[in-house]
Amino acid sequence: MSKIVEGLFYTNTHEWVKVEDGFAFIGITDYAQESLGEIVFIELPEEDDSLEKGEELGAIESVKAASDILSPITGTVVEINESLEDEPELLNTDAFTNWIVKVELSDESELEKLLNAEQYKEICE
Amino acid sequence: MKKTVLYDAHVALDAQMVDFGGFLMPLIYTSITEEHNYVREKAGIFDVSHMGEFYIKGKEAGKFVDYIFTNDVSSMVDGQVLYGMMLYPTGGVVDDLLVYKVHNEFYIMVVNASNADKDFAWATEQQKFDCVLTNESDNISEVALQGPLAEEILQKLTDYDLSTLTFFTFSMMLINGKNVLVSRTGYTGEDGFEIYGYETEIKEIWKEILEAGGENIAPAGLGCRDTLRFEVALPLYGNELSKDITPLEAGLASISVRLEAGDFIGKDVLVKQKAEKTKRRIVGLKLIDKGILRHGYEIFKDGTKVGEITTGYRSPSTGETVAMAMIDRPFDKRGTELEVQIRNKMKKVVVRNKKFYTKSYKEN
Numbered sequence: 001m002s003k004i005v006e007g008l009f010y011t012n013t014h015e016w017v018k019v020e021d022g023f024a025f026i027g028i029t030d031y032a033q034e035s036l037g038e039i040v041f042i043e044l045p046e047e048d049d050s051l052e053k054g055e056e057l058g059a060i061e062s063v064k065a066a067s068d069i070l071s072p073i074t075g076t077v078v079e080i081n082e083s084l085e086d087e088p089e090l091l092n093t094d095a096f097t098n099w100i101v102k103v104e105l106s107d108e109s110e111l112e113k114l115l116n117a118e119q120y121k122e123i124c125e
Numbered sequence: 126m127k128k129t130v131l132y133d134a135h136v137a138l139d140a141q142m143v144d145f146g147g148f149l150m151p152l153i154y155t156s157i158t159e160e161h162n163y164v165r166e167k168a169g170i171f172d173v174s175h176m177g178e179f180y181i182k183g184k185e186a187g188k189f190v191d192y193i194f195t196n197d198v199s200s201m202v203d204g205q206v207l208y209g210m211m212l213y214p215t216g217g218v219v220d221d222l223l224v225y226k227v228h229n230e231f232y233i234m235v236v237n238a239s240n241a242d243k244d245f246a247w248a249t250e251q252q253k254f255d256c257v258l259t260n261e262s263d264n265i266s267e268v269a270l271q272g273p274l275a276e277e278i279l280q281k282l283t284d285y286d287l288s289t290l291t292f293f294t295f296s297m298m299l300i301n302g303k304n305v306l307v308s309r310t311g312y313t314g315e316d317g318f319e320i321y322g323y324e325t326e327i328k329e330i331w332k333e334i335l336e337a338g339g340e341n342i343a344p345a346g347l348g349c350r351d352t353l354r355f356e357v358a359l360p361l362y363g364n365e366l367s368k369d370i371t372p373l374e375a376g377l378a379s380i381s382v383r384l385e386a387g388d389f390i391g392k393d394v395l396v397k398q399k400a401e402k403t404k405r406r407i408v409g410l411k412l413i414d415k416g417i418l419r420h421g422y423e424i425f426k427d428g429t430k431v432g433e434i435t436t437g438y439r440s441p442s443t444g445e446t447v448a449m450a451m452i453d454r455p456f457d458k459r460g461t462e463l464e465v466q467i468r469n470k471m472k473k474v475v476v477r478n479k480k481f482y483t484k485s486y487k488e489n
Contacts, residue, residue, distance in 0.1 A: 038156050064153075
């Protein structure tokens with residue numbers, strides 16, 4: 001059974017969003033890392049890149065396949081988690097502490113349309 | 126969806142199952158890298174019961190197989206295995222396969238699961254000889270025991286002196302009392318055996334081999350089967366081989382085609398292609414920039430498409446990001462710098478040899 005953290009927003013494509021100090025941190029869920037298997041590479045956006053809700057934010061490569069990361073929200077990238085460039089396997093170790101990008105939200109109301117932990121749990125079952 | 130006789134064993138091991146060639150097969154038990162390393166360093170056992178087996182029996186069995194097979198069947202001795210292909214008249218590949226010669230009037234063809242029905246229909250169409258072709262795929266199960274410790278492990282279960290079973294030969298032998306066909310063959314670049322028998326026999330042998338191997342063996346899924354074969358540049362039908370690719374273009378002529386021997390379907394095209402030189406061929410690529418190369422990615426030189434990746438991985442054995450790719454001449458030369466398109470971005474690759482890892486067969 002994969003881990004789900006309370007208090008985060010989720011997508012049905014297995015990304016999570018955590019809002020802290022007015023910024024949104026985006027990552028992939030434990031369920032996502034488990035189904036991907038060993039992650040060997042991550043393609044990250046750059047700082048100041050603008051993200052569109054539902055559009056490709058980056059990509060994750062496991063040994064067996066490539067998989068897109070879709071942005072759950074619209075906004076601007078203010079920081080990328082550079083440690084993932086050297087150690088993408090951190091996502092396998094803990095998908096919830098290792099956020100992928102920090103984003104300045106364009107439209108906070110988008111968050112309301114995301115899933116809560118309970119709703120996301122149903123998708124994973 | 127078909128299940129092999131080992132389906133319950135895979136589920137009990139908590140394997141991630143996938144559809145492969147119409148069969149529900151184990152993709153991963155623990156992790157691709159872990160299973161991969163077991164096969165390279167110790168031993169792994171694969172359920173390959175999905176593979177297709179055809180029997181060809183009768184007076185002209187050899188003649189028939191020779192007619193549809195690129196390698197030289199007439200030179201085979203009893204107990205020998207030969208790798209080769211069946212071709213369309215265009216020179217494109219119907220399938221790549223192994224031929225086992227039991228004796229002059231009995232041959233076995235072992236074909237890819239995903240192609241088995243197509244292969245059988247194709248072979249049946251060409252069958253105008255004094256022999257009988259039957260599809261035994263549903264009756265025969267198979268496991269592959271691969272890795273440097275394969276011989277040591279299997280020897281615990283048989284009185285047959287396995288050191289006398291040389292590379293690409295086979296024999297019937299008793300494995301814990303079960304009379305099965307064992308060949309010194311495989312698809313990993315390591316020493317090892319492929320074991321063919323009836324369902325109940327293979328079900329028991331799977332369990333017995335795992336017990337005999339103890340800590341030195343792990344069940345290995347299709348995920349690592351692909352990384353293992355890729356690292357030693359063995360082709361996969363659908364990637365390096367297809368109806369639109371000839372064995373010469375795939376760079377497999379030396380091990381699979383005998384143009385100087387008898388006639389076979391597609392031979393004239395190969396003769397012509399050999400004389401004129403192929404317009405493209407499979408080469409190795411190494412990614413200079415960061416990323417992973419995958420099947421289907423397009424390759425460019427100065428903005429013009431010159432090829433496509435057939436298989437790519439970060440090699441579990443070496444950690445290098447490499448691929449096999451079909452590249453137009455003259456961009457196939459080693460050291461040529463090309464570009465690959467990965468998700469709308471162009472990244473640098475360089476042509477290299479496709480020996481990403483050195484095979485360690487027991488050739489004697």
